[in-house]
Amino acid sequence: MGKKLTARKAPEQKIGSLVAILCIIALYIFLFCLDNVLPASNGNVQMLITVLKKGAIYALVCVSMNLLNGFTGLFSLGQAGFMLIGAYAYAIFAIPADQHSAVYQYFDGGAIQFSIPEVLGNVLGKNGGAFLGALICIIIAGCVAAIFAALIGIPVLRLKSDYLAIATLGFAEIIRAVFQWNGLGKITNGSNLLRKYTNFNDIQIQVGGTIFKLGTIFPFFIATLSILIIVLLVTSSYGRAFKSIRDDEVAAEAMGVNLFKHKMLSFVISSFFAGVGGALLAMFQTTVQAAPFRSSMTYEILLMVVIGGIGSITGSVIASFLYISASEWWLRFLDSGGVTLFHTHFNIPFFRDGFRKVVFSVVIMVIVLFFSRGIMGDKELSFAGMIRRLRGKKAVPAAEGEEDAQ
Amino acid sequence: MKKILALLLAGLMVFALAACGTPAEPAETEETETTEATEATETAASGDTIVIGVYEPLSGDNGAGGKQETLGMQYANSITPTVDINGTTYNVKLEVADNESSNDKAVSAASTLIAKGPSVILGSYGSGVSIAASDTFGAAGIPAIGVTCTNPQVTDGNSHYFRICFLDPFQGTVLANFAKDELGASTVYCLGQLGNDYDQGLINYFKQAAEGLGMTVITDSFPEGNSDFNSYLSNAKNQGAEVIFAPTSISYAQMIVDQAAAQGITMPLLAGDTWDSNVVLAATQGKDVTVYVTTFYAEGGDVDFENGFKDWINGDSTNLANNGGDDMIAAVSVMGYDAYYVALEALKAAGSADPADVLAALPGVTYTGVSGEIAFNDIGDAIRDTAFVKQANTSDNVWDFVKVQSVAE
The missing domain is CATH 3.40.50.2300 (Response regulator)
Incomplete structure (x- = not known):
C-alpha cells in the first residue's frame, strides 16, 4: 500500500507503479482466498487472518499519526482519544434496534433507537445494508472525530512541541472519562460495553447461491483507500506546506504559509482517519468499551510510527504489521512454558505468562536505542526504486524516496 | 554493532516463526513435575x-x-x-x-x-x-x-x-438482603471504578434491590488508577452510610481496606466475589475492619x-x-x-x-x-439459588463462614 507515485514519470516509475498495482491486486486475491478458500480450521490461517485485520487497522492509525507527527511536525498524543470517539460513533449508529434493550440494559434501551445498517438493509437487503451501512457509519465516525478535533484544535494548536503533547494527551484522558460517565449513559452506555453492532463477520456478498465472506478484505479496503488519500495529500501542495512547517515554522510563515490554517487542516484530517481507524477497531473487537483506549494505546501507536520511521508512510505500514504480528502471534510461544523445535519439546523455566511482554519490551528498547530513525527513516519503499537498484543505477540520491524527493 | 543487532533481531523473528509454525505438536502447558513424569512416557499422537x-x-x-x-x-x-x-x-x-x-x-x-x-x-x-x-x-x-x-x-x-x-442480579440482591437483614443498614454507600463494567453492573443491581427493600443508596465512582480513597471514605462517613459496598477489583480492594483502617472506619465493608481472595484477606490482617464477601464456595465444603x-x-x-x-x-x-x-x-x-x-x-x-x-437453564446459565457469605477474620488470616444466603422469592 501507499506506493502511489508522483507526476515525474521516469520509465522505472511506470514499471514500478504497474508492479505496485499488481501487488495490491495479488494481495486482495490472497485475502479473498484467505477468507473463502483456505480452511478456517487451520490454526495458522486463523491467526494470520486476525493479525492481518488488526495490522491493517493499526497501519491506518499509524499513518494518520504520522501525517501529524512526521509530516507536519506537531507532536500530538491524542490519537487514542480520537479513536475512542470514532469507535463509539460507529458502534452507536450500528446497533440493531431490537438489540438496544439488551445492550443498554442499565439505561432503558438507550436514546438512539435505530441502526443505519438495518435501515439500509430494509432497502438493499441484508448484505448490502451491512456493507453500505458500515461504510456510512465509518464515515460518520471519522466526521465526529474530525469535528471534535476542530473544536479542540482552536485552543490547542497555538501551543508548541511538549505543551501540545500534554494538552492532547489530557484531552484523550478527559474524553475517556466523559464517555464512561453515567450521565451520558443513554448514548454511550456508561462503563458498559457496546456490542452486537455490524462487524467484519457481517460483511459478505451473495453471488448466486454462494456467500463470499469479505471480513478480511474490508479493513484492507478502507485502510488502503484512506492511506491513498493521505499519500495524495502529502504529495500535494498542502503536503509541501506541512513539511515546510515541520522543518522551519518561521521560514514557512515567511514564504506565505498560513501556519494555523495548515496545522488545523493536518490535525483535523489526521483525527478523521484516527476516527475511521477507531471504527474499524470497533468492528474488529466486536465490542467497544472506553477503558482500553488509554494513553498506553497512543504510545503503542507512537512506537509503531517511530519503529517504522517518522515521516515514512510505508515505514508506518510495515512497522504496524510487524508489531502486531510479533505481539499477538509470533511471540506468544514465550508464554507457553517452552518451545517445540524439530519435534522435540524443550522446557524453559523462564517461559511462562508475562515473559512475552518482557522480551517484547527489550526488543523495542533495542530498536529505539540503536535504530532511532526506524526501519525506513524518512524514505519510502518503492518498486521504482527497487527496479533502479536492480538495474544498477544507484546514482540518484532520491531513488528510494519519491515522496521526499524535493 | 548495528549489523550484529539486526542479525540477532532477525534471528529472533525466525526463531519465533519456527516455534509457532508447529502448533500441532504436543507442547506441554504448565504442568507439575510429577504429572509430567507420568505423562511423558505416553506422548500421544x-x-x-x-x-x-x-x-x-x-x-x-x-x-x-x-x-x-x-x-x-x-x-x-x-x-x-x-x-x-x-x-x-x-x-x-x-x-x-x-x-x-x-x-x-x-x-x-x-x-x-x-x-x-x-x-x-x-x-x-x-x-x-x-x-x-x-x-x-x-x-x-x-x-x-x-x-x-x-x-x-x-x-x-x-x-x-x-x-x-x-449472576450479578442474583448476587446484587443477595448482598442487599444481607445488608438489610444481617447488618441492619438503612443507608449504603456504593463505590465502584469508573469504566469497569463489573463494578458498575453489580452496583446497579445492588441499588435496585436495596431501594426495593427501602434502603437509601448513594453511588460514587473513582477513576482508573486511583490510589487515594480517603476522600471517598470520608464522603461515605459524612453522608451517614452504615455500610460501604465496594465491589472493586482486587488491586483497589487492598487500598480501600488499608485506608479504611487508617481512617478508623469501623462500618462494614461489603463486596462481591472479587474480594474473596487471599490477597484481600492478607490486607485485613491486624486491622480493625469488618469485611464481608459473597462468594461461590466456603472453606470446609469438601475436605x-x-x-x-x-x-x-x-x-x-x-x-x-x-x-x-x-x-x-x-x-x-x-x-x-x-x-x-x-x-x-x-x-x-x-x-x-x-x-x-x-x-x-x-x-x-x-x-x-x-x-x-x-x-x-434455557439461556445457558447455571441454576443457582445460593451464595455463601464470608467474613474476614482479621487475626487468623482465614475467612469465617457467616451464612448461606438465598433470595426470598
Whole structure:
C-alpha cells in the first residue's frame, strides 16, 4: 500500500507503479482466498487472518499519526482519544434496534433507537445494508472525530512541541472519562460495553447461491483507500506546506504559509482517519468499551510510527504489521512454558505468562536505542526504486524516496 | 554493532516463526513435575489428544484472580488427565491464552486459542473480556463455559456461551438482603471504578434491590488508577452510610481496606466475589475492619478436595506463586476445578471431540461439583439459588463462614 507515485514519470516509475498495482491486486486475491478458500480450521490461517485485520487497522492509525507527527511536525498524543470517539460513533449508529434493550440494559434501551445498517438493509437487503451501512457509519465516525478535533484544535494548536503533547494527551484522558460517565449513559452506555453492532463477520456478498465472506478484505479496503488519500495529500501542495512547517515554522510563515490554517487542516484530517481507524477497531473487537483506549494505546501507536520511521508512510505500514504480528502471534510461544523445535519439546523455566511482554519490551528498547530513525527513516519503499537498484543505477540520491524527493 | 543487532533481531523473528509454525505438536502447558513424569512416557499422537482452551487473564488488573482460576483447572487436569469417549481414552490437554484483562486483546487471545483446535473453551474471569471474545468463539462454532463471569450479558442473546456461576442480579440482591437483614443498614454507600463494567453492573443491581427493600443508596465512582480513597471514605462517613459496598477489583480492594483502617472506619465493608481472595484477606490482617464477601464456595465444603489442592499447590513453586504465595483456596479455583469436569461431562455426552457436538450436548449436561449442583437453564446459565457469605477474620488470616444466603422469592 501507499506506493502511489508522483507526476515525474521516469520509465522505472511506470514499471514500478504497474508492479505496485499488481501487488495490491495479488494481495486482495490472497485475502479473498484467505477468507473463502483456505480452511478456517487451520490454526495458522486463523491467526494470520486476525493479525492481518488488526495490522491493517493499526497501519491506518499509524499513518494518520504520522501525517501529524512526521509530516507536519506537531507532536500530538491524542490519537487514542480520537479513536475512542470514532469507535463509539460507529458502534452507536450500528446497533440493531431490537438489540438496544439488551445492550443498554442499565439505561432503558438507550436514546438512539435505530441502526443505519438495518435501515439500509430494509432497502438493499441484508448484505448490502451491512456493507453500505458500515461504510456510512465509518464515515460518520471519522466526521465526529474530525469535528471534535476542530473544536479542540482552536485552543490547542497555538501551543508548541511538549505543551501540545500534554494538552492532547489530557484531552484523550478527559474524553475517556466523559464517555464512561453515567450521565451520558443513554448514548454511550456508561462503563458498559457496546456490542452486537455490524462487524467484519457481517460483511459478505451473495453471488448466486454462494456467500463470499469479505471480513478480511474490508479493513484492507478502507485502510488502503484512506492511506491513498493521505499519500495524495502529502504529495500535494498542502503536503509541501506541512513539511515546510515541520522543518522551519518561521521560514514557512515567511514564504506565505498560513501556519494555523495548515496545522488545523493536518490535525483535523489526521483525527478523521484516527476516527475511521477507531471504527474499524470497533468492528474488529466486536465490542467497544472506553477503558482500553488509554494513553498506553497512543504510545503503542507512537512506537509503531517511530519503529517504522517518522515521516515514512510505508515505514508506518510495515512497522504496524510487524508489531502486531510479533505481539499477538509470533511471540506468544514465550508464554507457553517452552518451545517445540524439530519435534522435540524443550522446557524453559523462564517461559511462562508475562515473559512475552518482557522480551517484547527489550526488543523495542533495542530498536529505539540503536535504530532511532526506524526501519525506513524518512524514505519510502518503492518498486521504482527497487527496479533502479536492480538495474544498477544507484546514482540518484532520491531513488528510494519519491515522496521526499524535493 | 548495528549489523550484529539486526542479525540477532532477525534471528529472533525466525526463531519465533519456527516455534509457532508447529502448533500441532504436543507442547506441554504448565504442568507439575510429577504429572509430567507420568505423562511423558505416553506422548500421544495428536489424534488422541483433546484440547480444552483456557481463556483467562494472567496479567493486568484481574491477573491475580485469573491465575487462581486457571490453577483450579490445572489441578483438575493433573488428577484426571484423560477422558473416555465411547470407550476410547483421550488425553486432555489444556491450552492457556492470556487475555491481559483487556477487551482490545480479547479477540487475538481468543483467536490464539481457536488456532489450537479446542473442543471447548473455559473462561474467563471477568465478564468484559468474555463478552468481547464471545463473537469470536461463536463465529468459530466453539462452545465456551464461563467460570466466574457474572454479568448477564455473557450468556444473553447467544447460544454458545454457558456459565457455571451465579449472576450479578442474583448476587446484587443477595448482598442487599444481607445488608438489610444481617447488618441492619438503612443507608449504603456504593463505590465502584469508573469504566469497569463489573463494578458498575453489580452496583446497579445492588441499588435496585436495596431501594426495593427501602434502603437509601448513594453511588460514587473513582477513576482508573486511583490510589487515594480517603476522600471517598470520608464522603461515605459524612453522608451517614452504615455500610460501604465496594465491589472493586482486587488491586483497589487492598487500598480501600488499608485506608479504611487508617481512617478508623469501623462500618462494614461489603463486596462481591472479587474480594474473596487471599490477597484481600492478607490486607485485613491486624486491622480493625469488618469485611464481608459473597462468594461461590466456603472453606470446609469438601475436605478431600481442599487437602489435595493444597498439597498440589505446595508441591510446586510456580503454582504457589500463581496462588498469591500461600495455599489458601480461592473460590475461583474451586469454580475452575468444577468447570473442567463440566467440560469433561460435556465431551462424554457429546460422544466426540467435535466442538459442534459438544455445543449440542452442553445444555443437557449436569454435574455435581465441589461448589454444588450444576445444571443449565434455557439461556445457558447455571441454576443457582445460593451464595455463601464470608467474613474476614482479621487475626487468623482465614475467612469465617457467616451464612448461606438465598433470595426470598
